[in-house]
Structures are given as C-alpha cells and as structure tokens.
Amino acid sequence: MNEANINLVARIVFGEARGEPEEGQLAVAFTVVNRMNAPGYPNTIHNVVHQKCDNKHEYETLNDWIHHEAWKDAITRNTEEYQNALRVAADAVHGRRPDPTLGATTFLDSDPDTSASNIPFDEAFDKIKIGNLYFVYKRRNPR
Numbered sequence: 001m002n003e004a005n006i007n008l009v010a011r012i013v014f015g016e017a018r019g020e021p022e023e024g025q026l027a028v029a030f031t032v033v034n035r036m037n038a039p040g041y042p043n044t045i046h047n048v049v050h051q052k053c054d055n056k057h058e059y060e061t062l063n064d065w066i067h068h069e070a071w072k073d074a075i076t077r078n079t080e081e082y083q084n085a086l087r088v089a090a091d092a093v094h095g096r097r098p099d100p101t102l103g104a105t106t107f108l109d110s111d112p113d114t115s116a117s118n119i120p121f122d123e124a125f126d127k128i129k130i131g132n133l134y135f136v137y138k139r140r141n142p143r
Helices: 003-017 022-036 045-049 065-077 080-093
Strands: 106-108 125-130 133-138
Touching: 003 022, 003 045, 003 065, 003 080, 022 045, 022 080, 022 106, 022 125, 022 133, 065 080
Parallel strands: none
Antiparallel strands: 106 133, 125 133
C-alpha cells in the first residue's frame, strides 16, 4: 500500500478516534481495511474512505469542516496526534498488528443494542467495545 493510502486511513483515525486509546485508534483503522476486504464495499482504500450514502461520507469526520481544519493544522504542526494516527494507520494497512475488532466494518459511539441508530443490528451481529467505541461484526458462530 502506498503512502496516500496510509494518509487516507490516518485521516479517518484522526477524525473519528482522536482521544481514544491506541487500541481504539487501531480498531478504527481496521474498519477501513476490513471494509476493503468485505463483500458489499469498495475494494480500494481510497474508495472505502470516500464512499457516500445519501450524499454524505460514511466516515462522518469527512463531512465536518472543523475536523478538516484540525487535520490540516495537525499536519502543519506535525503533532503527536497526527504521528499516532499515521503509525496506527500504517500498522493496520500493512497488517503489522492483529485486528482488535475481529473483522468489524462498522463502529458507533453508543451501544448498538440501546442506541437509536438506524443500522439494523440483530442476532447476526456481535459487538466489542474498545475505548469508548463499539465495533460491530458478523457473528462467526450463529447462536
């Protein structure tokens, strides 16, 4: 994977998981990689990151001008948050660390069992909480 792909994933990590523990940031990075490898999603990092639904990016940070400005500022100042995002993005993209999400393609900031999310989570899915985020993946062994 090239540097542009690492930067795309790092942008998602920075916007969606800044302030989360490193494992949570790595988990967000893996949602991009997992989508790229999952049926029903684009098969490139660029297209996964830029995928839209109802004319909005699926990774909500890309819809937020303030997040965009914070990202540009972090790059300019070469902040620790920026460096951390790059590192965990590279680790996920290059497979240097195991996926803590068990294959999740989706994450939420509230428990999917109790949230008002419009995403239909049912008995076919399991979840794992990492930091303050819930990662959702298809159950491997249906109950």
